Amino acid sequence: xxxxxxxxxxxxxxxxxxxxxxxxxxxxxxxxxxxxxxxxxxxxxxxxxxxxxxxxxxxxxxxxxxxxxxxxxxxxxxxxxxxxxxxxxxxxxxxxxxxxxxxxxxxxxxxxxxxxxxxxxxxxxxxxxxxxxxxxxxxxxx
Numbered sequence: 001x002x003x004x005x006x007x008x009x010x011x012x013x014x015x016x017x018x019x020x021x022x023x024x025x026x027x028x029x030x031x032x033x034x035x036x037x038x039x040x041x042x043x044x045x046x047x048x049x050x051x052x053x054x055x056x057x058x059x060x061x062x063x064x065x066x067x068x069x070x071x072x073x074x075x076x077x078x079x080x081x082x083x084x085x086x087x088x089x090x091x092x093x094x095x096x097x098x099x100x101x102x103x104x105x106x107x108x109x110x111x112x113x114x115x116x117x118x119x120x121x122x123x124x125x126x127x128x129x130x131x132x133x134x135x136x137x138x139x140x141x142x
Contacts, residue, residue: 006040007056014080021085021121022056025078028126029058032133036060039074053086055079061091061140075140076133084119087129089136102132 001009011022030036039057043050057074064070077088089098092114099111107124110117116132118124 003038053079087116091140
């Protein structure tokens, strides 16, 4: 199954309006990052154990670990959670930056470090979210 098919199956498995909101976010992120690499992570580790919610990733960056190891990972991700949707903007060093820079204009969302959580797309400003995504991309593009 292709990544596009896995992503669509994931969105289709969500109850409405969450599935539609995920599709809308997908379109918005692809508008900001039109030629990005797409990722689909099913939330399972190598042994098949569920360790996180499934998530869709966009773009690519190299993550450097404290022990010197590196690996490729996405720059921006989205995931359904029990109360709504999470958007992950990875690679920003200042963990308070997103809340400080975008919190007051984003709408009804909780921002912690690199994660923006909200119940529904209608609760947030998509223009502010796009600005936050663009900032994150700029921080992680070599």
